[in-house]
Amino acid sequence: MYKLLLCWRYLRTRWIALASVVSVTLGVATMIVVNAVMAGFSHEMQTRIHGILSDIVFESHSLSGFQDPDWHMEEIRRAAGDNIAGMTPTVAVPAMLSFQVRGQWITRQVMFIGIDADTHASVSDFGEYLQHPANRQQLSFDLREGGYDTQLDADAESEPLRPALENAGWPYRRERVEQEKLWRQQQQAAGGPVRPLDQHVDAVLAATEDPAPPSDTTNSTDLDAAAPIDPFRQARPDEGRTMDPATEQFAGIVPGIGLASFRDRSGVDRFLILPGDDVKVTFPTAGTPPKAVSNTFTVVDFYESKMSEYDSNFVFVPLEELQRMRGMIEPETGIGSVNSIQIKLAEGANLDEVRDALRKAFPPELYAVSTWRDKQGPLLSAVDMEMAVLNILLFLIVAVAGFGILAIFFMIVVEKTRDIGILKAIGAGSSGIAGIFLGYGLALGIVGGGVGMALGLTITWNINNIRQAVEWWTGQRVFDPSIYYFFNIPTIINPFTVSWIIAGAVGIAVAASVLPAFRAARLHPVEALRHE
Amino acid sequence: MSSEFDTAAAQLRLHDATPAPVTSSPVLRGIGLRKKYRSGTSTLEVLRGVDVELAAGEFVAIVGQSGSGKTTLLHLLGLLDAPDGGEVHLAGTRIDTLSSSKQDLIRNTQIGMVFQSYHLLPELDAVENVLAPLYVRYGMLEWLRRRHDARQEAVALLERFGLGARLSHRPRQLSGGEMQRVAIARALIARPQLLLADEPTGNLDAASGAGILETLTELNQSDGLSIVMVTHDTAIAARAGRVIKLADGCVEQQLTTPGRSAHAPPDFHERPARAGG
Numbered sequence: 187m188y189k190l191l192l193c194w195r196y197l198r199t200r201w202i203a204l205a206s207v208v209s210v211t212l213g214v215a216t217m218i219v220v221n222a223v224m225a226g227f228s229h230e231m232q233t234r235i236h237g238i239l240s241d242i243v244f245e246s247h248s249l250s251g252f253q254d255p256d257w258h259m260e261e262i263r264r265a266a267g268d269n270i271a272g273m274t275p276t277v278a279v280p281a282m283l284s285f286q287v288r289g290q291w292i293t294r295q296v297m298f299i300g301i302d303a304d305t306h307a308s309v310s311d312f313g314e315y316l317q318h319p320a321n322r323q324q325l326s327f328d329l330r331e332g333g334y335d336t337q338l339d340a341d342a343e344s345e346p347l348r349p350a351l352e353n354a355g356w357p358y359r360r361e362r363v364e365q366e367k368l369w370r371q372q373q374q375a376a377g378g379p380v381r382p383l384d385q386h387v388d389a390v391l392a393a394t395e396d397p398a399p400p401s402d403t404t405n406s407t408d409l410d411a412a413a414p415i416d417p418f419r420q421a422r423p424d425e426g427r428t429m430d431p432a433t434e435q436f437a438g439i440v441p442g443i444g445l446a447s448f449r450d451r452s453g454v455d456r457f458l459i460l461p462g463d464d465v466k467v468t469f470p471t472a473g474t475p476p477k478a479v480s481n482t483f484t485v486v487d488f489y490e491s492k493m494s495e496y497d498s499n500f501v502f503v504p505l506e507e508l509q510r511m512r513g514m515i516e517p518e519t520g521i522g523s524v525n526s527i528q529i530k531l532a533e534g535a536n537l538d539e540v541r542d543a544l545r546k547a548f549p550p551e552l553y554a555v556s557t558w559r560d561k562q563g564p565l566l567s568a569v570d571m572e573m574a575v576l577n578i579l580l581f582l583i584v585a586v587a588g589f590g591i592l593a594i595f596f597m598i599v600v601e602k603t604r605d606i607g608i609l610k611a612i613g614a615g616s617s618g619i620a621g622i623f624l625g626y627g628l629a630l631g632i633v634g635g636g637v638g639m640a641l642g643l644t645i646t647w648n649i650n651n652i653r654q655a656v657e658w659w660t661g662q663r664v665f666d667p668s669i670y671y672f673f674n675i676p677t678i679i680n681p682f683t684v685s686w687i688i689a690g691a692v693g694i695a696v697a698a699s700v701l702p703a704f705r706a707a708r709l710h711p712v713e714a715l716r717h718e
Numbered sequence: 719m720s721s722e723f724d725t726a727a728a729q730l731r732l733h734d735a736t737p738a739p740v741t742s743s744p745v746l747r748g749i750g751l752r753k754k755y756r757s758g759t760s761t762l763e764v765l766r767g768v769d770v771e772l773a774a775g776e777f778v779a780i781v782g783q784s785g786s787g788k789t790t791l792l793h794l795l796g797l798l799d800a801p802d803g804g805e806v807h808l809a810g811t812r813i814d815t816l817s818s819s820k821q822d823l824i825r826n827t828q829i830g831m832v833f834q835s836y837h838l839l840p841e842l843d844a845v846e847n848v849l850a851p852l853y854v855r856y857g858m859l860e861w862l863r864r865r866h867d868a869r870q871e872a873v874a875l876l877e878r879f880g881l882g883a884r885l886s887h888r889p890r891q892l893s894g895g896e897m898q899r900v901a902i903a904r905a906l907i908a909r910p911q912l913l914l915a916d917e918p919t920g921n922l923d924a925a926s927g928a929g930i931l932e933t934l935t936e937l938n939q940s941d942g943l944s945i946v947m948v949t950h951d952t953a954i955a956a957r958a959g960r961v962i963k964l965a966d967g968c969v970e971q972q973l974t975t976p977g978r979s980a981h982a983p984p985d986f987h988e989r990p991a992r993a994g995g
């Protein structure tokens with residue numbers, strides 16, 4: 187009983203001891219914040235990776251792929267049974283994406299992916315990453331009549347707008363075509379030579395201060411043939427007629443947003459191309475040896491997974507269009523080939539088991555089966571590793587705090603020597619005396635850990651407010667969205683982690699009080715009473 | 719918390735183990751007590767075979783020059799220190815060889831101690847200081863059950879010593895005489911058989927010292943409490959029933975104060991003084 191009472195009284199009258207746990211408090215708070223942010227990042231990244239990649243990817247080793255995806259899907263279903271929730275065939279080939287900005291050709295290396303608009307959203311979060319609300323419901327490769335999101339995230343208020351998307355879609359396309367026509371008429375009236383269109387468009391746009399730069403409007407099947415011929419001539423080789431770009435479009439394409447825009451220092455997105463613009467893609471055909479072919483597509487939406495690796499690499503087009511252009515459709519039977527099948531598993535299915543079952547069912551020389559974790563294994567384990575190292579370092583800080591507690595406890599034992607003698611004189615046992623100091627250490631640990639937890643949780647919950655305050659105060663961007671691709675610092679508080687941190691801190695405080703407690707217990711009562 | 723004391727009490731059964739009539743054996747007895755202190759190469763023999771006896775209800779004063787070993791002797795009798803030779807008996811049972819937990823229990827329940835410099839716990843107020851031995855004895859639950867009675871008893875003791883208005887004062891808010899009276903109340907709260915006081919008036923002015931002495935005398939006479947008091951003031955020693963004088967580590971002289979021996983059994987009076995007189 188006296189142990190509790192004295193612990194409490196010592197705690198109340200010895201603020202210096204509380205000072206010694208300040209470092210424990212700070213250590214605990216830091217650990218909680220760091221873990222929450224790291225877990226938030228890790229989770230965000232995993233969900234994104236997982237959202238982009240389907241659960242299991244079944245792919246061919248060759249670029250030309252395998253024939254008859256329907257037969258393969260049936261076989262997969264037979265091998266994996268009820269574990270399959272959805273499947274979609276895709277074709278992915280490396281390609282070059284080219285578009286023209288103010289008279290300059292910009293070419294980027296991309297992964298060109300043909301997807302089935304109807305089923306693709308059922309195997310991954312693909313749909314959620316699109317910019318048009320209707321496309322998020324059901325992707326269509328037809329250009330929309332406007333209505334693209336101008337806000338980055340619907341529930342975030344402070345985030346910068348994407349004003350350029352306001353007008354995107356058909357209105358933008360019509361406006362652009364109108365401007366071009368106007369310019370051509372002016373040129374003809376002036377009797378000037380007909381020069382390549384884009385330079386003039388550039389001039390027109392510069393004059394009107396349009397924030398959206400123009401893109402390529404020459405519709406040639408070959409990049410080299412960007413000649414001053416009629417820019418509105420139909421490009422598709424299989425259709426010999428001329429199209430009207432104000433009312434018609436090429437095959438739809440959904441490039442990653444990182445290919446089409448960049449974020450400036452103020453956090454506003456600047457677009458190089460917009461939905462409604464046309465772009466060129468050059469890619470290898472399925473034959474041997476592969477030949478490079480080019481085609482023109484109309485941008486209908488952007489893909490934004492917020493993983494810059496994917497956003498600046500992926501370009502999506504309709505599967506059938508790509509199959510046809512690459513010559514992947516058997517002319518006689520009309521059966522196409524694909525080079526991978528994306529598989530979504532049913533709730534609760536074991537990822538690795540299904541993968542292994544599929545590996546057994548199909549010859550490994552022809553097909554590779556991998557889970558999304560396999561695909562991103564090195565990245566995920568690097569993040570885990572980073573988290574472990576950080577935790578060890580931070581825990582060492584708390585451990586160092588333990589030595590502070592040790593020193594202060596020794597001081598308190600010396601200071602309380604006479605009281606210890608008194609307690610022994612009135613019959614307190616050595617274990618009881620040790621109990622006072624162990625209990626004291628425990629109490630300090632709980633106070634330190636508890637305050638640290640409160641502090642850590644408060645900081646974590648308000649981390650974005652704090653970030654804004656710091657940014658306002660220093661005028662510097664603390665968390666640069668152009669680097670991280672999200673505006674709010676993501677956090678996840680794992681109660682299990684928090685309790686481990688608190689337990690560790692309390693454990694250290696108790697461990698640090700063991701030595702002083704032992705010393706106090708060993709004090710000889712007479713020596714202690716004579717102590718002045 | 720309480721269990722260590724409960725089991726010790728069960729094992730000890732101090733009173734059951736000594737069914738012999740109390741009158742025939744003294745409450746406290748030190749036989750041939752020796753204590754030496756070693757500092758470096760030299761050895762200081764502070765006590766060299768001291769015999770003391772305290773009958774039930776007796777009030778004995780121990781006197782002697784400074785450094786003669788009075789405090790040392792009292793610590794041996796109160797189990798605060800272990801003798802290098804000799805025995806300590808409490809109510810017929812040898813106690814100096816008991817396990818430390820049993821000794822803790824005896825200190826807690828059988829012996830009350832009062833010190834020259836009061837030795838109150840500064841974090842506790844007067845009532846809590848008085849209750850300290852009970853805090854030590856009882857575990858949490860046991861304490862919660864007894865807290866009310868115990869507190870009343872502590873308040874009653876403090877009121878008896880004229881401290882009714884000082885109940886929630888901390889030691890540093892009390893005068894020396896008041897602190898010593900709180901200390902005496904603390905020594906008595908467990909209702910011990912024996913009170914050991916080491917110069918209880920040593921730090922006090924004459925008037926407060928006289929008050930403390932009055933209190934002790936009254937406890938001895940009306941409550942029959944057995945008291946051993948160390949002092950080097952012969953005038954104070956004269957208030958006791960018997961005076962033991964220490965010199966050179968031995969009992970030099972035992973004097974019986976006439977008229978102050980009401981509670982001492984007859985055979986103590988006839989005991990011859992040890993060593994030259």
Ligand SMILES: Nc1ncnc2c1ncn2[C@@H]1O[C@H](COP(=O)(O)OP(=O)(O)OP(=O)(O)O)[C@@H](O)[C@H]1O
Nearest residue numbers: 755756757764783784785786787788789790791950
């Ligand atoms: N721990 C120790 N180590 C060495 N010598 C000690 C120790 N404790 C006490 N002494 C010595 O033992 C002797 C007796 O001390 P003690 O305190 O018993 O004397 P005392 O009679 O109570 O004196 P006073 O009247 O001044 O209180 C002293 O000479 C003292 O120096």
Ligand SMILES: [Mg+2]
Nearest residue numbers: 788789790916
């Ligand atoms: Mg002394």
